Amino acid sequence: MNAPSTCLFRAAVPSVEDYCQLRVAAGLSAKHAPPSAYVSLLADGQAHRLYAQYGFALTAPASQGMYRRF
Structure with a gap:
């Protein structure tokens, strides 16, 4: 059985502080x-x-992000 998710979903662009905390939590360090x-990511809006x-860096038009809604 899968453990409950601890992900937080927000309907806004993260602040720089939030982004830095996410990087540390995900272990994203050069x-x-x-x-x-x-490392790839999806960015909405601006x-x-x-x-x-x-x-x-943006990947388009070389590649495009995709999604599927369930």
Whole structure:
């Protein structure tokens, strides 16, 4: 049986402080990642501007994100 999720879902762009805390919680650090690491994320609205400050780049048109609603 799966454990209950501890994820928080918010209908807003995270603050820089929230983003930094998420990175630490997820273990996303260039110091600890292997050279072949690849991290992807989905950003709604203008959130891509925040993530760009931390080295993330848009992938379109080379690739597109997808979803399926259940």
